[in-house]
Amino acid sequence: MTASTGGALAGAKVTVGSSSVTTAANGGYSISVPAGTYSVTVSDFGYASQTVDNVAVADGATVTEDFALAAVARTTVSGKITDGSGKGWPLYAAITVEGSPDGQVYTNPKTGAYSIQLPVDATYTLDVAAAYTGYKAVTRPVTVGISAVTQNIAVPVDAASCAAPGYASHVHGSSQTFDTPSLPAGWTIGNADATIGGWEFDDPGARGNLTGGTGDFAIVDSDHLGIGNHQDSILTGPVTDLSAITDPTLSFDTYYKEFSNSTAAVDVTTDGGADWTNVWQFSTTGVHGQHVSIPLPQAAGQATVQVRFHYTGTWAYYWQVDDVVLGDTTCDPVPGGLVIGQVTDANTKGALAGAMITEAGTPPATATSATTADPALKGAFYWLFSPNTGAQSLSAANVPSDTRAGWQTPVA
Numbered sequence: 001m002t003a004s005t006g007g008a009l010a011g012a013k014v015t016v017g018s019s020s021v022t023t024a025a026n027g028g029y030s031i032s033v034p035a036g037t038y039s040v041t042v043s044d045f046g047y048a049s050q051t052v053d054n055v056a057v058a059d060g061a062t063v064t065e066d067f068a069l070a071a072v073a074r075t076t077v078s079g080k081i082t083d084g085s086g087k088g089w090p091l092y093a094a095i096t097v098e099g100s101p102d103g104q105v106y107t108n109p110k111t112g113a114y115s116i117q118l119p120v121d122a123t124y125t126l127d128v129a130a131a132y133t134g135y136k137a138v139t140r141p142v143t144v145g146i147s148a149v150t151q152n153i154a155v156p157v158d159a160a161s162c163a164a165p166g167y168a169s170h171v172h173g174s175s176q177t178f179d180t181p182s183l184p185a186g187w188t189i190g191n192a193d194a195t196i197g198g199w200e201f202d203d204p205g206a207r208g209n210l211t212g213g214t215g216d217f218a219i220v221d222s223d224h225l226g227i228g229n230h231q232d233s234i235l236t237g238p239v240t241d242l243s244a245i246t247d248p249t250l251s252f253d254t255y256y257k258e259f260s261n262s263t264a265a266v267d268v269t270t271d272g273g274a275d276w277t278n279v280w281q282f283s284t285t286g287v288h289g290q291h292v293s294i295p296l297p298q299a300a301g302q303a304t305v306q307v308r309f310h311y312t313g314t315w316a317y318y319w320q321v322d323d324v325v326l327g328d329t330t331c332d333p334v335p336g337g338l339v340i341g342q343v344t345d346a347n348t349k350g351a352l353a354g355a356m357i358t359e360a361g362t363p364p365a366t367a368t369s370a371t372t373a374d375p376a377l378k379g380a381f382y383w384l385f386s387p388n389t390g391a392q393s394l395s396a397a398n399v400p401s402d403t404r405a406g407w408q409t410p411v412a
Helices: none
Strands: 013-016 019-022 036-043 050-057 074-083 093-097 113-119 122-130 138-144 153-155 167-176 188-191 218-221 230-236 249-257 263-269 277-282 287-295 306-314 318-333 337-343 355-359 365-368 380-386 394-398
Touching: 074 122, 074 138, 093 113, 113 122, 113 138, 122 153, 138 153, 218 230, 218 306, 249 263, 277 287, 306 318, 337 355, 355 380, 365 380
Parallel strands: 074 153
Antiparallel strands: 013 019, 013 036, 036 050, 074 113, 093 122, 122 138, 167 318, 188 230, 218 318, 230 306, 249 287, 249 318, 263 277, 263 306, 337 380, 355 365, 355 394
8 A cells, every 4th residue: 555655555444345454564454355346445544545346356366456545635724722611711732633643733832722734625523632630621523625724612621520720619509518526507406206326427436438528527327326226317407598599409428338227318398397308318228438419400499498318227337428518519710820831951951840830929829840742842841820910929949759740641
């Protein structure tokens, strides 16, 4: 297999009937098929495909079919990659064209601009991966004719993690982390008659936080409370105004260790406790370290919403609850800016990875430089989000560890 220039063409796809192979480094290929008559098609990225029909293959025979593929003209696809969730700043990102052997193209970190040469008269898929944490991967089709194409792409943050620089989570409604070993203000505990023990916040059985959350938590530890003792204990949250929320949810981290005579149930009321609706319940099936998110359409626009956690059991195991949010959580832009740059060795002028960059503001911000595969960057790249506005002082110091904090592998 050769290109029209006469050079060997490696990696071209040769299809004979339902079988296919790719050409070797020298352009050669070999494929075994049953005796018969076939169409043979050869294709490769950036070349016009060719087909030869009526290729007869006799039993035990070898047929040679050579091809010379002509390169297709190319045109420019260019544009800017930017933040798409409110900040709008340029993004340093890697762009991969699916099916292309040419590797990644990188944006200019300062402007977000990129430029790719692609064969004409085809549709391609661009995969965009931001270098900064907390952004979603974006896939975007682009159709290329004979003229240059402008394709700007706005990349959204991952609102679930809300880890992108310049963004923070905000709870609308109420939340509780149980981060003190006592009953939080606004919460109540109701124990039925004959209950021994109930909801506690100081981990009396020394279980540790198994919910997936951190710090202290709420627990009914029936096993710790001992043989023959019964618990029927309700932990109720404060009244929460969701009148301005159209799509509320109840979310919490939990660990329920199941037993045949225990139940963990979650109920919601919208009328001050006159009527409760069960929205989550487990008994003989465990829930081990999960984040639970329950849509509450019945609470949309309601001003008196409460949630309660109801445990029953007799010398059973235990139920932990942590990080309760009633309402909704948004990932919003916060004041501040993005600082980017490169670090080089003052003596060799080579890239210096692992340098610690510090902005001495209040609060301070830090980053660690890392080398990249981007040939346009001669130094080790770093980025940091600064919540401080105005002129700020930056310092850089080499550190022995080869840290890559905040760097994502698609671009490294």
